[in-house]
Amino acid sequence: MENYQIDNLDKSILHALMDNARTPYAELAKRFAVSAGTIHVRVEKMKQAGIIQGTKVTISAKRLGYDVCCFIGVNLKHARDYPSTIEQLQGFEEVVEAYYTTGNYSIFIKVMARTIDHLQDVLINKIQTIEAIQSTETLISLQNPIAREVIP
Amino acid sequence: MENYQIDNLDKSILHALMDNARTPYAELAKRFAVSAGTIHVRVEKMKQAGIIQGTKVTISAKRLGYDVCCFIGVNLKHARDYPSTIEQLQGFEEVVEAYYTTGNYSIFIKVMARTIDHLQDVLINKIQTIEAIQSTETLISLQNPIAREVIP
DNA sequence: TATGAAAGACCGCTCCC
DNA sequence: GGGAGCGGTCTTTCATA
Numbered sequence: 001m002e003n004y005q006i007d008n009l010d011k012s013i014l015h016a017l018m019d020n021a022r023t024p025y026a027e028l029a030k031r032f033a034v035s036a037g038t039i040h041v042r043v044e045k046m047k048q049a050g051i052i053q054g055t056k057v058t059i060s061a062k063r064l065g066y067d068v069c070c071f072i073g074v075n076l077k078h079a080r081d082y083p084s085t086i087e088q089l090q091g092f093e094e095v096v097e098a099y100y101t102t103g104n105y106s107i108f109i110k111v112m113a114r115t116i117d118h119l120q121d122v123l124i125n126k127i128q129t130i131e132a133i134q135s136t137e138t139l140i141s142l143q144n145p146i147a148r149e150v151i152p
Numbered sequence: 153m154e155n156y157q158i159d160n161l162d163k164s165i166l167h168a169l170m171d172n173a174r175t176p177y178a179e180l181a182k183r184f185a186v187s188a189g190t191i192h193v194r195v196e197k198m199k200q201a202g203i204i205q206g207t208k209v210t211i212s213a214k215r216l217g218y219d220v221c222c223f224i225g226v227n228l229k230h231a232r233d234y235p236s237t238i239e240q241l242q243g244f245e246e247v248v249e250a251y252y253t254t255g256n257y258s259i260f261i262k263v264m265a266r267t268i269d270h271l272q273d274v275l276i277n278k279i280q281t282i283e284a285i286q287s288t289e290t291l292i293s294l295q296n297p298i299a300r301e302v303i304p
Numbered sequence: 305t306a307t308g309a310a311a312g313a314c315c316g317c318t319c320c321c
Numbered sequence: 322g323g324g325a326g327c328g329g330t331c332t333t334t335c336a337t338a
Contacts, residue, residue: 006216014211021173021207024330035308040332053210055173059166059301063203064158066302071223071253071260086297098298101223103291108223112302139255145238146250149211150218150264176315187323192317 004049006152009034010042014051015151017043021055061112068113069144072127073105073137081132082106088130094122105137156201158304161186162194166203167303169195173207213264220265221296224279225257225289233284234258240282246274257289 006014012032016023025043029036046052061069076085082100089095089109097110111127113119119140127136158166164184168175177195181188198204213221228237234252241247241261249262263279265271271292279288 014209017209018211019206019208021209022330025332026330036331037309037333038307041306049215050212051215053212054171055207055209056171057166057169057173057207058205059170059303060202060205061302063201064302064304066304069251071251090298093303095298096300096302098296099221099223099291099293100295100297101291101293104289105291108291108293109298137256139251139253139257139260141251141253141260143252144250145252146242146247146261148248150213150216150248151211151245152216152218178315188316189318189324190322193322 004045004051006046006051009038010046011152013039013042014046017052018149018151065114066112068116068119069141070111070113070119071139071141072109072111072123073139074107074109074127075134075136076106076132077134078132079106085130085132089127092122092126094118094126156197156203158198158203161190162198163304165191165194166198169204170301170303217266218264220268220271221293222263222265222271223291223293224261224263224275225291226259226261226279227286227288228258228284229286230284231258237282237284241279244274244278246270246278 009032013028016028016031025036025039028039032039043052074085076082085107086098086100089098089107094111094113095109096112099108100106101108111119111122113122123136123138127133161184165180168180168183177188177191180191184191195204226237228234237259238250238252241250241259246263246265247261248264251260252258253260263271263274265274275288275290279285
């Protein structure tokens with residue numbers, strides 16, 4: 001779990017696996033002109049170092065009927081209400097991300113909803129029922145032109 | 153690619169595969185008391201329906217030295233500058249997500265940086281050099297207590 | 305110490321019930 | 322939807338530089 005300085009080969013492997021986690025090692029080996037055993041060793045090292053955490057399938061939220069993506073800036077009445085608010089937000093499945101932030105808002109959340117009506121329902125009947133919340137500001141996402149991950 | 157109404161078994165499979173895309177079908181079969189063949193059929197159906205898009209490894213940004221996560225609300229001088237701005241933002245590897253939003257900002261981006269100094273560098277020497285940008289507002293994320301995906 | 309090659313185990317895919 | 326055999330992939334081990 002110590003720090004491990006990745007080299008160009010590691011980086012290339014990461015790129016490939018971030019695109020498709022099931023890329024055969026043999027193919028990576030061919031692509032990067034090394035042996036499959038080497039690929040295996042590198043992947044194992046990065047797993048040990050905690051760089052590669054696991055694999056997961058990518059889901060299309062749209063295909064599942066979730067068309068509306070929005071961000072909501074939340075202001076709390078008192079900063080001390082932060083933990084309990086997070087706990088309550090966690091109970092709403094539409095809240096997919098939450099951040100404790102400096103700046104304009106206390107908490108910043110990402111919400112996925114099926115429709116605008118659904119979003120309205122989530123806002124009024126879920127989020128705004130939390131007592132500790134003073135006010136919210138909603139940013140509806142119309143497009144998501146960039147979506148990727150950091151790669152040094 | 154048509155719409156496909158998923159049932160409880162599909163949902164369970166999705167959950168399992170979102171946690172670990174390499175879970176053996178035989179194990180899923182045992183867990184949900186069906187045969188491995190059935191798991192295969194369901195996964196294939198969801199792939200066909202476009203619900204499952206692929207698999208990717210999960211990377212620890214922290215382990216790679218990226219400790220600072222922040223959101224930046226961007227205001228443009230003119231709405232028409234949107235496409236060219238996105239194009240320029242795409243060129244900065246630290247910009248990992250971008251949204252075209254209604255509300256306070258024209259564009260909303262997520263930035264990953266190594267350190268606060270690095271973030272400052274990205275802001276001053278990259279983002280704020282874009283001519284079309286009128287102003288920016290930065291929200292630094294101190295914690296990310298909720299991070300998951302929609303699952304109906 | 306890191307790489308390359310080969311053998312064995314495991315998994316996923318396909319056919320048939 | 323369930324079960325069995327084939328093919329492919331991952332993993333491991335050993336030899337090598």
